[in-house]
Amino acid sequence: MINKITIVGVGLIGGSLARALKEKNLAKTVFGYGRDRSRLDNAKKSNIIDDYSTQIEEAVNHADIIVIATPVGTFRNIFNEVKPLIANDVIISDVGSTKTNIVDIAKEILGDKSQCFVPAHPIAGKEKSGFEASDGNLYNGKKVIITPIEDNSSESIQVIESMWKNVGAEVDFMSPQSHDDLLGMTSHLPHMLAFSLVNYLVDQNPSASIYAGGGFKDFSRIASGDAVMWRDICLQNKDKIITHLRGYQSTVEELIDAIDQEESDKLELLFATAKKTRDSWIG
Amino acid sequence: MINKITIVGVGLIGGSLARALKEKNLAKTVFGYGRDRSRLDNAKKSNIIDDYSTQIEEAVNHADIIVIATPVGTFRNIFNEVKPLIANDVIISDVGSTKTNIVDIAKEILGDKSQCFVPAHPIAGKEKSGFEASDGNLYNGKKVIITPIEDNSSESIQVIESMWKNVGAEVDFMSPQSHDDLLGMTSHLPHMLAFSLVNYLVDQNPSASIYAGGGFKDFSRIASGDAVMWRDICLQNKDKIITHLRGYQSTVEELIDAIDQEESDKLELLFATAKKTRDSWIG
Numbered sequence: 031m032i033n034k035i036t037i038v039g040v041g042l043i044g045g046s047l048a049r050a051l052k053e054k055n056l057a058k059t060v061f062g063y064g065r066d067r068s069r070l071d072n073a074k075k076s077n078i079i080d081d082y083s084t085q086i087e088e089a090v091n092h093a094d095i096i097v098i099a100t101p102v103g104t105f106r107n108i109f110n111e112v113k114p115l116i117a118n119d120v121i122i123s124d125v126g127s128t129k130t131n132i133v134d135i136a137k138e139i140l141g142d143k144s145q146c147f148v149p150a151h152p153i154a155g156k157e158k159s160g161f162e163a164s165d166g167n168l169y170n171g172k173k174v175i176i177t178p179i180e181d182n183s184s185e186s187i188q189v190i191e192s193m194w195k196n197v198g199a200e201v202d203f204m205s206p207q208s209h210d211d212l213l214g215m216t217s218h219l220p221h222m223l224a225f226s227l228v229n230y231l232v233d234q235n236p237s238a239s240i241y242a243g244g245g246f247k248d249f250s251r252i253a254s255g256d257a258v259m260w261r262d263i264c265l266q267n268k269d270k271i272i273t274h275l276r277g278y279q280s281t282v283e284e285l286i287d288a289i290d291q292e293e294s295d296k297l298e299l300l301f302a303t304a305k306k307t308r309d310s311w312i313g
Numbered sequence: 314m315i316n317k318i319t320i321v322g323v324g325l326i327g328g329s330l331a332r333a334l335k336e337k338n339l340a341k342t343v344f345g346y347g348r349d350r351s352r353l354d355n356a357k358k359s360n361i362i363d364d365y366s367t368q369i370e371e372a373v374n375h376a377d378i379i380v381i382a383t384p385v386g387t388f389r390n391i392f393n394e395v396k397p398l399i400a401n402d403v404i405i406s407d408v409g410s411t412k413t414n415i416v417d418i419a420k421e422i423l424g425d426k427s428q429c430f431v432p433a434h435p436i437a438g439k440e441k442s443g444f445e446a447s448d449g450n451l452y453n454g455k456k457v458i459i460t461p462i463e464d465n466s467s468e469s470i471q472v473i474e475s476m477w478k479n480v481g482a483e484v485d486f487m488s489p490q491s492h493d494d495l496l497g498m499t500s501h502l503p504h505m506l507a508f509s510l511v512n513y514l515v516d517q518n519p520s521a522s523i524y525a526g527g528g529f530k531d532f533s534r535i536a537s538g539d540a541v542m543w544r545d546i547c548l549q550n551k552d553k554i555i556t557h558l559r560g561y562q563s564t565v566e567e568l569i570d571a572i573d574q575e576e577s578d579k580l581e582l583l584f585a586t587a588k589k590t591r592d593s594w595i596g
Contacts, residue, residue: 153524173524215517216525220532222568223506225587230564232590234498234557239594241456242499243436245535249503252528253591257584264572264580274517275569279562281513285505286558289547297547301540304508307515308536311522 032057032193036093038108040064040073040082042156043125044099045164048078050197053166063089073161086111090120095189098124103262105132109139121186122147127213127259129177129206131266137179145181148190150174151209152199153217157254170198175213177206214270218263222275224253225260315340315476319376321391323347323356323365325439326408327382328447331361333480336449346372356444369394373403378472381407386545388415392422404469405430410496410542412460412489414549420462428464431473433457434492435482436500440537453481458496460489497553501546505558507536508543 035051037044040062051057062070062082070082083089090096090112098108105126112122122140126132129149136147154172156163174194178187191201204212228250231238239246264271288296318334320327323345331343345353345365353365366372373379373395381391388409395405405423409415412432419430437455439446457477461470474484487495511533514521522529547554571579 155528175524212518212521212524215514216521216529219513220510220529223510223565224528224532225584226561226564226568227503227506228587228591228594229583230502230557230561231498232586233564234560235495238495238499241436241458241495242594243438243455245438245507245538246499246503247595248531248534249507250591250594251531253587254595255528255584255588257581257588260584261577261581265575265577268572268575272569272572274513275565275572277517278509278513279565281509281516282506282558282562285509286555289551289555289558292548292551294544294548298540298544300512301508301538301543303515304511304536305538305540308511308533311511311525311533312530312537 032094034059034061034093035095035097036061036063036089037079038063038089038096038098039100039104040070040079040161041099042159042161042163043152043154043168044097045073045078045161046154046166046168047097047099047125047152047197048073049164049166050169051193052077052080054196056193056196061089061093069161076161078161078164087115090115093120095193096120096122098122098126101256101259101262102126102128102132102266103258106135106139109136113140113143116143116146118143118146120146121189123150123190125150125152127151127217127263128266129209133177133179133206144179145183146186148176148178148182148186149206150176150190150194151213152194153213155255157251159256167198169194172199174199174201175209176201176203177209178203179206210267210270214267214274218267218271219274219278221252221255221260222264222271223278224250228253315377317342317344317376318378318380319344319346319372320362321346321372321379321381322383322387323353323362323444324382325442325444325446326435326437326451327380328356328361328444329437329449329451330380330382330408330435330480331356332447332449333452334476335360335363337479339476339479344372344376352444359444361444361447370398373398376403378476379403379405381405381409384539384542384545385409385411385415385549386541389418389422392419396423396426399426399429401426401429403429404472406433406473408433408435410434410500410546411549412492416460416462416489427462428466429469431459431461431465431469432489433459433473433477434496435477436496438538440534442539450481452477455482457482457484458492459484459486460492461486462489493550493553497550497557501550501554502557502561504535504538504543505547505554506561507533511536
């Protein structure tokens with residue numbers, strides 16, 4: 031059993047982990063850290079965390095595990111704050127949507143202590159943010175990708191793996207680079223496309239949504255993601271996201287050509303292939 | 314009360330209209346027409362239609378209203394078949410996703426009788442097709458756009474308007490051109506983007522979907538639309554769809570530039586604007 035786990039940033043993702051740990055009785059103390067005392071107090075009153083502090087020293091004191099659950103743009107500051115306070119046997123993990131850049135920052139700032147850092151990313155979310163939207167079942171049946179770094183001990187990797195398995199997730203391992211390429215494709219790309227669609231539509235016709243069907247509502251749901259989080263993801267996974275956006279533009283260009291040339295068979299094939307693929311993926 | 318209404322094509326859209334008419338007792342006879350006798354027989358056994366025929370003469374005989382609910386690419390043939398069989402007081406309507414091209418075809422083929430044709434488009438759907446997926450509540454609270462043509466009598470427009478209102482829809486009127494521009498934006502564009510996304514992903518990594526979160530599932534749902542229907546929509550609303558795809562590509566290009574230049578404030582603004590817009594549209 032975990033003695034004390036500190037969640038840095040008690041929002042949707044951190045709050046859902048906190049809830050799951052408490053509901054399954056996996057930690058003696060689930061401790062919250064953040065800047066906003068009144069929000070942390072509400073999270074405690076909602077029984078999402080056992081206790082909290084706005085002082086990082088108090089928050090990480092005697093913690094077995096520290097999970098960073100703030101936007102990836104804040105990691106540099108958090109590593110700087112945490113470094114002088116941690117022993118060599120603490121495990122730091124995270125839930126960040128990018129990995130390569132974060133591993134570089136961890137190595138740069140934590141130095142020798144970077145062996146403490148076991149990077150992880152649960153593939154789960156909602157369009158709502160904040161601990162109010164948190165859900166102890168959010169990770170049930172979801173994938174968590176752990177991207178170990180060279181100096182991680184097998185014990186510390188196992189602790190993080192067990193934690194996620196115990197809250198219902200399936201754990202996979204891959205390199206930070208593979209993670210960023212894959213998620214750049216399956217998550218970052220669709221989000222960029224959805225943000226762009228909404229911005230294109232409102233620019234063309236501010237009342238267009240009146241005539242939008244259910245398809246548009248589903249498609250655009252992810253355009254309600256948190257702006258700061260997505261700004262940080264773009265900056266940290268810049269190269270992969272641009273590569274995938276350019277690749278996608280080429281696919282759209284091919285479609286435009288087929289429509290322009292009225293290539294009836296090709297259009298039907300493109301749509302049938304997409305339908306077959308999508309149905310097999312989801313089914 | 315409608316005496317006999319003939320639904321040409323008893324699929325998701327036609328079947329849902331048939332169900333709604335029967336459930337609300339709005340027609341004495343809801344008559345189905347199609348090519349596949351066994352499917353029509355099943356639709357009759359499921360109480361979706363009262364009776365059916367695979368002979369167009371029998372199907373339209375003594376009908377007050379004929380609703381064409383087949384893919385828009387079939388309309389030319391159907392108008393040709395129906396023309397010699399109809400009296401001047403029958404009303405022909407449709408549920409097609411494009412309007413300008415269909416109105417042109419109606420005028421060309423029906424000639425004098427084109428005043429019978431009241432074009433309409435219910436903005437409702439599902440990713441499933443076929444009468445098995447039909448639902449008598451599909452049109453409840455949904456928009457139906459009627460795009461009258463010059464020679465329509467106000468009485469025939471009112472009959473179609475009342476029919477849709479009676480099955481729970483809200484009816485708006487606009488020109489065929491406005492309809493095609495608007496729907497090209499709010500429906501055709503998102504579908505093209507979703508088909509392209511799935512095709513891009515499977516091309517890059519056939520197992521990518523394992524790591525796709527809920528956002529991807531929602532985003533790609535509309536990529537399960539019927540391939541023939543979407544092929545026909547592309548061919549019939551070609552110019553508007555290409556215009557919107559190109560406009561969208563420019564929006565994506567602007568995003569790529571902002572990421573490439575690491576324009577942090579601009580990225581945050583783009584995402585925050587999209588989120589605010591989307592939340593206000595849906596909320």
